[in-house]
Amino acid sequence: MNDRLQNIISQDGSVRGAKSGTQDDVVYAHIFDAILEQRLAPGTKLSEEALGEIFGVSRTIIRRALSRLAHEQVVLLRPNRGAVVAEPSLEEARQISFARRIVERAITELAVDHATAEQIANLQRLVDEEQASFDKGDRGSGIRLSGEFHLQLALMANNAPLLNFQRSLVSQTSLIIARYESGNRSHCSYDEHNQLIEAIKKRDKEKAVELMMHHLDHIDHKLNLQDDGASGDLHAVFSHLIKERKEPRSRKKRAG
Amino acid sequence: MNDRLQNIISQDGSVRGAKSGTQDDVVYAHIFDAILEQRLAPGTKLSEEALGEIFGVSRTIIRRALSRLAHEQVVLLRPNRGAVVAEPSLEEARQISFARRIVERAITELAVDHATAEQIANLQRLVDEEQASFDKGDRGSGIRLSGEFHLQLALMANNAPLLNFQRSLVSQTSLIIARYESGNRSHCSYDEHNQLIEAIKKRDKEKAVELMMHHLDHIDHKLNLQDDGASGDLHAVFSHLIKERKEPRSRKKRAG
DNA sequence: TATTATTGAATTGTATACACTATTCTCAAG
DNA sequence: CTTGAGAATAGTGTATACAATTCAATAATA
Numbered sequence: 001m002n003d004r005l006q007n008i009i010s011q012d013g014s015v016r017g018a019k020s021g022t023q024d025d026v027v028y029a030h031i032f033d034a035i036l037e038q039r040l041a042p043g044t045k046l047s048e049e050a051l052g053e054i055f056g057v058s059r060t061i062i063r064r065a066l067s068r069l070a071h072e073q074v075v076l077l078r079p080n081r082g083a084v085v086a087e088p089s090l091e092e093a094r095q096i097s098f099a100r101r102i103v104e105r106a107i108t109e110l111a112v113d114h115a116t117a118e119q120i121a122n123l124q125r126l127v128d129e130e131q132a133s134f135d136k137g138d139r140g141s142g143i144r145l146s147g148e149f150h151l152q153l154a155l156m157a158n159n160a161p162l163l164n165f166q167r168s169l170v171s172q173t174s175l176i177i178a179r180y181e182s183g184n185r186s187h188c189s190y191d192e193h194n195q196l197i198e199a200i201k202k203r204d205k206e207k208a209v210e211l212m213m214h215h216l217d218h219i220d221h222k223l224n225l226q227d228d229g230a231s232g233d234l235h236a237v238f239s240h241l242i243k244e245r246k247e248p249r250s251r252k253k254r255a256g
Numbered sequence: 257m258n259d260r261l262q263n264i265i266s267q268d269g270s271v272r273g274a275k276s277g278t279q280d281d282v283v284y285a286h287i288f289d290a291i292l293e294q295r296l297a298p299g300t301k302l303s304e305e306a307l308g309e310i311f312g313v314s315r316t317i318i319r320r321a322l323s324r325l326a327h328e329q330v331v332l333l334r335p336n337r338g339a340v341v342a343e344p345s346l347e348e349a350r351q352i353s354f355a356r357r358i359v360e361r362a363i364t365e366l367a368v369d370h371a372t373a374e375q376i377a378n379l380q381r382l383v384d385e386e387q388a389s390f391d392k393g394d395r396g397s398g399i400r401l402s403g404e405f406h407l408q409l410a411l412m413a414n415n416a417p418l419l420n421f422q423r424s425l426v427s428q429t430s431l432i433i434a435r436y437e438s439g440n441r442s443h444c445s446y447d448e449h450n451q452l453i454e455a456i457k458k459r460d461k462e463k464a465v466e467l468m469m470h471h472l473d474h475i476d477h478k479l480n481l482q483d484d485g486a487s488g489d490l491h492a493v494f495s496h497l498i499k500e501r502k503e504p505r506s507r508k509k510r511a512g
Numbered sequence: 513t514a515t516t517a518t519t520g521a522a523t524t525g526t527a528t529a530c531a532c533t534a535t536t537c538t539c540a541a542g
Numbered sequence: 543c544t545t546g547a548g549a550a551t552a553g554t555g556t557a558t559a560c561a562a563t564t565c566a567a568t569a570a571t572a
Contacts, residue, residue: 022335023556048524058557059524064323071327073417079278080524080563092416099362099417106358160348161329161355161428165421172417279526304554314527315554336533336554 037140293396366413
């Protein structure tokens with residue numbers, strides 16, 4: 001038995017982060033997606049016990065996932081009072097928007113420099129999916145994919161700290177859209193995304209940056225003060241994946 | 257091993273930002289300071305049980321603290337293998353340096369716009385302390401205070417996301433200095449810090465940004481990031497000790 | 513009726529027991 | 543002497559019990 005070989009062989013097949021190995025990654029990803037797709041409205045209480053039941057894990061795991069989300073400012077952790085989906089204020093929204101301009105400019109420039117053909121193809125695929133989602137009327141997926149476009153761009157920039165920061169900013173922007181964008185204005189960012197891809201293909205850095213800045217302007221302009229309260233029912237939001245709690249592993253007493 | 261951690265961490269010092277309320281904040285702050293003041297070297301193993309004994313809390317608390325540190329990239333959490341103080345590679349160091357330029361430029365501009373007299377006084381006090389520490393020969397405190405200067409600047413920028421990002425970048429920079437700063441070049445950043453304060457007082461944005469960029473250049477130059485291009489090529493890395501193949505490796509005798 | 517105390521349920525905070533994994537140690541084979 | 547397999551050990555991963563705190567409902571008082 002060669003365990004090393006086994007390890008090497010089994011290293012492939014990792015799909016988009018969350019490997020089935022660690023449970024809190026799965027929980028994290030599900031809650032994260034639910035928030036980004038706006039199935040969980042800002043302000044929704046995230047009860048540890050309820051989430052534990054839904055995902056079939058103990059509060060320990062839920063706690064870790066919530067902690068990660070809190071670090072990305074997607075969730076607010078109030079001591080002794082539990083977690084809620086973050087509700088960015090207008091002032092916070094303004095700060096996030098400003099920070100994004102700083103970061104997106106740098107990312108766009110780096111991406112133009114470093115983008116490979118394969119990465120650009122990935123980018124195009126994301127935008128196509130995004131457009132398909134909006135066409136299908138799946139606004140939630142569309143908004144999530146729109147965010148992933150900006151994350152893919154950050155990935156192409158080849159700078160880990162900027163990528164991490166971008167992840168947090170994009171998530172929070174999604175929250176802001178959920179809170180302040182009037183319901184029916186479809187996001188329609190895919191058109192601007194397509195133009196960006198063209199500029200990147202042509203390695204036209206100046207044009208790409210200009211497009212990105214305008215794109216961010218448009219996002220800001222679409223926001224206003226209406227709020228549409230989405231769901232607050234955790235079980236409903238996650239109904240498609242509620243499962244039975246794992247049978248407690250047989251606890252063999254250590255024979256004396 | 258346990259005793260070594262005990263000695264390093266329990267050195268009485270300032271534990272700023274430790275809201276005495278929750279225990280894991282205290283633990284977090286102590287470990288954070290120990291790393292920033294370079295009493296914990298990059299690569300040091302951080303055993304949960306040992307830390308629990310040292311701080312008189314359960315592993316639960318230690319785990320949370322380590323998790324927070326890992327989010328800020330100050331600690332590396334290896335699944336099933338425990339936590340170690342992060343060891344930024346040269347490539348990571350370059351990326352961090354780049355990201356800092358982006359962020360510090362924005363922060364400097366914002367700080368010039370928003371700085372109040374009181375905040376500038378705070379800034380000045382930090383630099384005085386920093387200088388005093390270096391004069392006393394307390395390099396650890398000096399480096400920590402140098403970092404706090406940049407954090408205070410970020411605070412003055414009035415932008416929470418940028419402040420958070422800056423916190424992570426400054427911490428990692430401290431780690432990089434610990435790992436890569438060439439020999440005895442004392443940090444001596446306080447001189448440039450003082451010039452920056454002057455420019456901010458005069459609301460001279462252009463000058464302040466220029467000083468900041470030069471300051472970051474100097475930091476980089478004191479490190480050995482310039483060339484070298486450390487590779488994944490083991491033969492290159494260990495070329496100085498490659499021996500004739502036939503030479504039988506002398507096995508060290510077991511002590512005791 | 514409005515306001516404040518008090519009590520009890522519900523939820524989070526922490527410690528700890530057990531399960532699982534990785535590392536170290538020992539020893540046998542080449 | 544080196545290499546590799548298997549057992550012993552140490553350390554992390556997860557679940558759960560219990561303590562501490564918050565929240566809600568009721569009762570008491572003005």
